[in-house]
Amino acid sequence: xxTITRLHVNGRDAxxxxxxxxxxxxxxxxxxxxxxxxxxxxxxxxxxxxxxxxGKPVRSCSMPASAVGEAKIRTVEGLEQDxxxxxxxxxxxxxxxxxxxxxxxxxxxxxxALLEQHPTPTEEQFLAAxxxxxxxxxxxxxxxxxxxxxxx
Ligand code: FES
Numbered sequence: 001x002x003t004i005t006r007l008h009v010n011g012r013d014a015x016x017x018x019x020x021x022x023x024x025x026x027x028x029x030x031x032x033x034x035x036x037x038x039x040x041x042x043x044x045x046x047x048x049x050x051x052x053x054x055g056k057p058v059r060s061c062s063m064p065a066s067a068v069g070e071a072k073i074r075t076v077e078g079l080e081q082d083x084x085x086x087x088x089x090x091x092x093x094x095x096x097x098x099x100x101x102x103x104x105x106x107x108x109x110x111x112x113a114l115l116e117q118h119p120t121p122t123e124e125q126f127l128a129a130x131x132x133x134x135x136x137x138x139x140x141x142x143x144x145x146x147x148x149x150x151x152x
Contacts, residue, residue, distance in 0.1 A: 002066050009034070010078025020066025024058075025049045027065040028075060036076035036105040040134075047133030050106035051075050057113045057129075076105040079112065088112050088150045095146035099137035107133050111147045120151050 002020035006013050009032060016031050028034045028051065037060050040048030044062035051060045052074040079086035085093070088111050098104045107130070114121055114129035121129070126147060135143065 004065050004068075007032075007065070007068060007073060008070065009073045010075060011072075018065060020064060022065050023061055024051070024063045024065045024068060024073075025060035028060060028073075034075045034077050038102055038105065040102070045132075045134075046103070047106040047110065048103050050109045050133065052109055052113055055113060055116060057110045059132075074109070074112075076108055079108070086112065088115065088146070091146040091150035092143075095142050095149055097139060097142040097146035099135075099139050103133060103135045103137075107135065107143055111143075111150065114147070115151055121147075 004016070004018050004020040006015050007027070009028070014032050016027070018027050018031055025037055025039060028037055037051050038048040039061060040046035042061050044059040047059065049059055049061040050057050052058070053068060054071045079089055088108050092098060092104065092108055110130055110133050114125065118125045126144070130143070130147070
């Protein structure tokens with residue numbers, strides 16, 4: 001069984017020893033203590049477990065850790081720079097774009113990926129990027145406001 005010994009996470013090489021068939025979400029949370037990505041549906045449908053792999057949002061519940069290879073992973077813990085929140089994190093705070101907060105890290109990472117690709121996204125681009133992230137509290141209007149605020 002394949003063993004993975006390191007992952008590139010948040011700009012660092014993280015050393016570990018894990019069965020590569022384990023899902024990425026489990027390795028990030030349980031082995032590396034990066035608990036921003038959340039277990040939700042476990043089937044790639046809700047977006048709570050979203051992380052960025054080479055800048056693209058992926059559902060870490062549905063990806064074997066061994067599939068990451070040399071790619072660079074970013075989690076919500078890696079967004080803050082020099083003690084300053086990422087503009088998308090700041091915008092989520094200012095727009096009050098969370099209620100229970102369970103979906104928030106996944107939402108933020110999907111928004112970061114969107115804005116890196118489309119700094120001023122159209123409505124269609126926004127919907128396409130955020131469509132797979134579900135908020136059971138329903139604060140979608142505030143999330144929309146936060147992404148708009150971060151894009152300005
Ligand atoms: Fe991964 Fe829902 S927990 S998409």
